[in-house]
Amino acid sequence: MASKPKTQRGKRFLANRESKIDENTKQVMFIQGGKTSDIVNQALRDINTLKKPNSHLFRRKNILRPFEDQTSIEFFSQKSDASLMVFGSHSKKRPHNLVFGSFFDHHILDMFELGIDRFAPIQDFKTAKVALGTKPCIMFSGEEFENKLEYRRLKTYFTDFWRGEKTTNVRLEGLEHVVQITSVDDKIYLRSYRIVLKKSGLKTPRLEVEEIGPSIDFSVRRSHLASESLYKDSLKKPKSNKPKKKKNIEHDVFKTKTARIHMQKQDLDTMQTRKMKGLKRQKEPKSDANSEGSKRQKQTAD
Numbered sequence: 001m002a003s004k005p006k007t008q009r010g011k012r013f014l015a016n017r018e019s020k021i022d023e024n025t026k027q028v029m030f031i032q033g034g035k036t037s038d039i040v041n042q043a044l045r046d047i048n049t050l051k052k053p054n055s056h057l058f059r060r061k062n063i064l065r066p067f068e069d070q071t072s073i074e075f076f077s078q079k080s081d082a083s084l085m086v087f088g089s090h091s092k093k094r095p096h097n098l099v100f101g102s103f104f105d106h107h108i109l110d111m112f113e114l115g116i117d118r119f120a121p122i123q124d125f126k127t128a129k130v131a132l133g134t135k136p137c138i139m140f141s142g143e144e145f146e147n148k149l150e151y152r153r154l155k156t157y158f159t160d161f162w163r164g165e166k167t168t169n170v171r172l173e174g175l176e177h178v179v180q181i182t183s184v185d186d187k188i189y190l191r192s193y194r195i196v197l198k199k200s201g202l203k204t205p206r207l208e209v210e211e212i213g214p215s216i217d218f219s220v221r222r223s224h225l226a227s228e229s230l231y232k233d234s235l236k237k238p239k240s241n242k243p244k245k246k247k248n249i250e251h252d253v254f255k256t257k258t259a260r261i262h263m264q265k266q267d268l269d270t271m272q273t274r275k276m277k278g279l280k281r282q283k284e285p286k287s288d289a290n291s292e293g294s295k296r297q298k299q300t301a302d
Contacts, residue, residue: 025165027082028055031073033089034063039096039119039153040088045120046214047086048191050179052132054164056080067224068097070108076289078106084161094221102157104234109226110153114188114218122213130177130194135164137175142183151183178209188218220222 005011016024028051030044048057064072066087073085087099096116102109122129138159144151160177177196182189193209200206226234248260 016135021168022232025054026084026160026163027080029076029080029082029085030057031064031076031085031087032057032058032061032063033087035090035095036061036088037090039116040090040098040231043098043116043119043216044086044088044122049122050136050177050214051161056082066101066108067109067113067222073101074103074106074108077103084157091286095219096124098163098218099114100154100157102160104226107223109230109234110157111222111224112150112154112220113222115221116216117187117219118215118217120213120215125211125213125215127210127212128194133164135167135174136162136175136177136179136192139161139178150220150225152288153225154188154223155181172205186220190214190216190218204300252255 003125007013026046030048032041044057048055049272050104056233058076062072068074073087077081077085083103085099085101085103087101089097092099094113094115096119097113097161098116099111099113140155142151145155146152158181178193178195180191180193181187182191191215192212194212196210197205197210198208225231248262250258252258
């Protein structure tokens with residue numbers, strides 16, 4: 001059983017790792033295997049360049065086999081607080097290999113092994129590049145992403161991979177990076193473009209795209225999918241801790257709290273007021289009949 005944190009810094013650290021309704025930006029680990037090729041190494045560096053600053057590139061080689069033993073990768077996930085990974089390897093049986101994986105509670109959820117058939121690095125495209133940390137627009141093409149379970153899970157993975165920071169507003173000039181993922185005949189085509197705004201003579205500019213790389217053609221090799229029950233558990237959201245909305249309470253533009261109170265009708269005659277001279281009740285004057293009666297009594301007495 002894990003011990004409770006003793007400092008405020010430790011409490012904040014553990015609270016940041018707890019499940020949330022709005023998740024943190026997912027971090028990605030880029031890991032080199034024990035044996036890699038120049039193509040694999042360059043592919044890892046180029047994808048990491050587009051994913052920065054939400055990524056960790058491991059410089060040292062690690063002798064790992066994700067489909068056989070997952071303990072080391074799960075340890076790296078917990079150490080780096082990463083929810084996604086890209087593992088590169090190279091062998092005679094599976095040349096130029098990339099394994100894309102996702103984690104749930106720092107345990108392997110889904111893994112997809114893709115082989116690189118064709119690769120064009122970023123440096124081969126002599127065009128202007130997008131700024132670091134630019135949030136891309138993700139586009140998927142292909143019937144497999146809708147009809148096959150394996151490709152649906154792969155689509156979910158790439159959506160989480162390229163999502164980046166959560167935004168509430170979209171600015172037209174901020175949409176300058178497009179990631180196109182196409183599926184045809186068990187092949188995955190990854191392309192990256194930069195959007196260029198040009199004059200059109202109208203209020204809205206004319207859009208053109210320039211390929212900035214990397215350009216990769218993948219072939220689907222192996223996959224490891226989580227069970228339906230585990231996958232459903234990973235999609236559950238924690239209960240909201242927000243206080244319940246109280247009736248008849250509102251806030252205006254200036255955050256001033258206003259409320260409507262329902263009270264019974266009060267009798268102002270019986271209400272207690274402060275004892276001040278100005279608030280004292282005046283005695284009611286006696287009626288004329290009573291005064292005449294008192295005068296007659298005085299006369300008879302005399």
